[in-house]
Amino acid sequence: MDAQMDTGSLAGTRRWSVILGLLATVSLVAGLWMIFFYAPTESEMGVVQRIFYVHLPSALVAYLAFGIVALCSLGYLWLRDERLDAIAVCAAELGVIFTTAVLTTGPLWGRIAWGAWWVWDARLSFTLLLWFIYVGYFILRGATENPERGKRFAAVLGIVGAVDIPLIHMSVQWFRSQHPKPVVLKPEGPSLAPEMVQTLLVNMLAFMLLFFCLLLARYVVERLSRRIDATRLLRAA
Amino acid sequence: MRHIRIILVLLFALAGLGTGRAARAQAVEAPAVAAASTAPASSALPAPPKPPRTLRAYWHLFAAFAIVWLLVFGYVVTLARRFRRVEEQLQALGA
Numbered sequence: 225m226d227a228q229m230d231t232g233s234l235a236g237t238r239r240w241s242v243i244l245g246l247l248a249t250v251s252l253v254a255g256l257w258m259i260f261f262y263a264p265t266e267s268e269m270g271v272v273q274r275i276f277y278v279h280l281p282s283a284l285v286a287y288l289a290f291g292i293v294a295l296c297s298l299g300y301l302w303l304r305d306e307r308l309d310a311i312a313v314c315a316a317e318l319g320v321i322f323t324t325a326v327l328t329t330g331p332l333w334g335r336i337a338w339g340a341w342w343v344w345d346a347r348l349s350f351t352l353l354l355w356f357i358y359v360g361y362f363i364l365r366g367a368t369e370n371p372e373r374g375k376r377f378a379a380v381l382g383i384v385g386a387v388d389i390p391l392i393h394m395s396v397q398w399f400r401s402q403h404p405k406p407v408v409l410k411p412e413g414p415s416l417a418p419e420m421v422q423t424l425l426v427n428m429l430a431f432m433l434l435f436f437c438l439l440l441a442r443y444v445v446e447r448l449s450r451r452i453d454a455t456r457l458l459r460a461a
Numbered sequence: 462m463r464h465i466r467i468i469l470v471l472l473f474a475l476a477g478l479g480t481g482r483a484a485r486a487q488a489v490e491a492p493a494v495a496a497a498s499t500a501p502a503s504s505a506l507p508a509p510p511k512p513p514r515t516l517r518a519y520w521h522l523f524a525a526f527a528i529v530w531l532l533v534f535g536y537v538v539t540l541a542r543r544f545r546r547v548e549e550q551l552q553a554l555g556a
Binding site: 279321324329333 | 532537540551
């Protein structure tokens with residue numbers, strides 16, 4: 225009965241993934257159109273500033289992903305619910321993907337804007353650290369002989385790793401930094417042209433939809449593969 | 462998943478088209494919009510020199526978008542493969 229209910233809920237999850245995928249596609253097309261045909265060219269940096277519209281949404285989605293990892297890991301350590309661990313794994317995978325996007329688009333922008341691919345600035349260094357922590361999360365899961373212990377260790381790392389997120393966010397305020405300070409989320413309001421803010425918001429929405437679409441699709445695969453492993457273990461026993 | 466791949470290819474094409482359009486717009490020296498800079502340096506540090514407007518900026522723009530879309534596209538492809546493998550294993554277990 226539980227397996228039937230689970231299959232039903234997974235089918236529902238898959239359906240939601242498709243719906244979100246369609247919405248993400250529409251908003252990504254709209255976002256791309258706005259980046260290249262609607263948003264004005266920034267006066268100082270020129271065309272390379274358009275990287276901003278994928279760089280910032282990728283960063284925000286990565287923060288969201290690692291926030292989900294931390295919450296689900298906390299829930300897993302408390303409740304020992306396998307579903308929470310599955311969500312944490314899927315979110316961590318996507319977080320690493322989007323952090324990779326941030327760490328590659330940033331230097332491409334920085335090379336033109338600052339004249340350097342990389343500077344050991346607080347925000348950049350903390351972001352690189354975040355990437356290493358969550359790559360370590362996967363290595364740790366696979367490194368222990370007892371899978372349950374691996375999940376527990378990874379959950380602890382998932383929670384500890386998320387502490388880096390506020391550090392990344394606040395680092396430009398706390399330290400001397402080459403990286404720009406917030407231009408949208410600040411008390412006195414955004415210091416961008418309205419068209420730029422609109423373009424950014426549409427792209428942020430598109431990336432959020434894409435993230436949730438991929439998260440649900442990945443979750444379905446994770447749950448099914450865990451079910452296969454459990455069935456094989458049962459048959460072997 | 463095949464439809465998602467087609468859509469992603471179309472997105473790539475749109476990104477390429479957009480980069481070309483941006484290049485043309487700047488090549489004819491369209492008046493730049495005096496919007497506030499999105500990358501102001503910290504006041505504690507000397508302001509970096511204004512970046513020269515060279516073709517290199519377009520390559521960087523193209524590379525940034527290409528990398529993001531390749532990452533997403535690659536992830537969707539691996540997800541589709543994993544899903545197919547899981548389905549085959551489920552069928553094999555059911556048989």
